[in-house]
Amino acid sequence: MREAGQILGGVIHELKGSLKSGVTTKAVDTIAEDLIQKANVIPAFKGYRGFPGCVCMSVNHEVVHGIPNERILREGDIVSMDVGIIHKDYYADTAVTVGIGKIGDELQQLLDVTRESLHRGIEQAQVHNHLTDISAAIQKYVEKFNFSIVKEFVGHGIGRNLHEDPEIPNFGPPHQGPILKAGMVFAIEPMVNLGTWQTRILEDGWTVATMDGKPSAHFEHTVAITKNGPEILTLCPQ
Numbered sequence: 001m002r003e004a005g006q007i008l009g010g011v012i013h014e015l016k017g018s019l020k021s022g023v024t025t026k027a028v029d030t031i032a033e034d035l036i037q038k039a040n041v042i043p044a045f046k047g048y049r050g051f052p053g054c055v056c057m058s059v060n061h062e063v064v065h066g067i068p069n070e071r072i073l074r075e076g077d078i079v080s081m082d083v084g085i086i087h088k089d090y091y092a093d094t095a096v097t098v099g100i101g102k103i104g105d106e107l108q109q110l111l112d113v114t115r116e117s118l119h120r121g122i123e124q125a126q127v128h129n130h131l132t133d134i135s136a137a138i139q140k141y142v143e144k145f146n147f148s149i150v151k152e153f154v155g156h157g158i159g160r161n162l163h164e165d166p167e168i169p170n171f172g173p174p175h176q177g178p179i180l181k182a183g184m185v186f187a188i189e190p191m192v193n194l195g196t197w198q199t200r201i202l203e204d205g206w207t208v209a210t211m212d213g214k215p216s217a218h219f220e221h222t223v224a225i226t227k228n229g230p231e232i233l234t235l236c237p238q
């Protein structure tokens with residue numbers, strides 16, 4: 001899983017470099033497919049329950065599960081890219097939200113707070129903590145800024161399957177759920193909205209968007225719990 005995470009970190013790093021005004025989300029997905037093929041690993045999302053792309057590309061008010069399409073990215077947009085791969089029968093899963101060119105201050109804060117909330121959650125992924133210590137740390141940080149947390153979609157265990165137990169909500173009281181042990185691996189993934197927490201599914205049957213049309217951000221890492229603390233497996237090279 002460490003190897004899988006390292007490969008995926010490299011893929012998402014390259015994808016970030018490909019994002020610019022004038023590019024379609026479909027073109028970014030094609031780049032991802034090439035990178036994944038070159039790395040000799042399998043795209044985990046392509047064909048998953050019929051999903052057509054390698055990357056979920058969710059723009060502005062889209063939260064998660066956006067289908068790559070002919071939409072052209074423009075300066076001021078924010079775009080979430082969520083990618084998974086399979087390497088030697090193990091999965092890795094990561095997501096990042098990136099601004100195209102110059103974005104507004106409020107959007108920048110939404111991105112910064114969502115990224116930091118992921119790290120606050122990861123800090124709690126410690127042996128002897130309870131599962132929901134992760135959830136509570138994320139919620140506590142996000143709500144300081146009056147942003148809202150998506151409730152219908154949550155993080156998850158990951159290993160030989162993309163989605164394993166337990167579910168990891170990004171909200172709720174601490175000190176509940178299973179006690180964490182070394183060797184557990186989680187995909188922790190806060191989805192944070194500028195407006196209401198509520199979402200709806202668009203007509204394509206996949207794309208999740210905010211109910212009020214306001215923007216949303218999403219960051220995710222695959223994280224192993226070790227006796228020396230949390231280890232982020234999907235770190236991007238600098």
Ligand code: MG
Pocket residue numbers: 093155156187189220
């Ligand atoms: Mg995930």
